[in-house]
Every structure is written in structure tokens, then in C-alpha cells.
Amino acid sequence: MTYDRLVCANCAAPVSEGRCRVCRASRERMQEQGLFAGLNPAMLIALMVILVAALALLAHQAV
Numbered sequence: 001m002t003y004d005r006l007v008c009a010n011c012a013a014p015v016s017e018g019r020c021r022v023c024r025a026s027r028e029r030m031q032e033q034g035l036f037a038g039l040n041p042a043m044l045i046a047l048m049v050i051l052v053a054a055l056a057l058l059a060h061q062a063v
């Protein structure tokens, strides 16, 4: 979802321009969502790396 083309219901200007308080609020919210969307895959990879390392450690101790 791109917020560049989104038009504000309050001031009828593009939300990306942030002309009114409603624009800025929704723009911030969408930027946060974008941040979390970019953060989650990296966190998942980090978790997988930790999980694999823990499994490797357990396997090493079992032998």
C-alpha cells in the first residue's frame, strides 16, 4: 500500500504533503507500518539464526 497517492479526507490534498494534522497523523502511522514491515523479516531471520545455533549447540552436547 502506497501512501503517496492517498488523498486526505480532511484537506483533499495528498497525504504525503502533510498539509493538515490528519495528513501528518496518517502519514506517521503508515511510515511506522512500513518500518515494522521492513523490520519483521530481519527479526525472523535473526530468530532463525539463534534457533539453528541453539540446535547446533544441543546436537554438539548430545554427541
Ligand SMILES: [Zn+2]
Residues within 6 Å of the ligand: 008, 009, 010, 011, 012, 013, 015, 018, 019, 020, 021, 022, 023, 024
Ligand atoms: Zn489533510
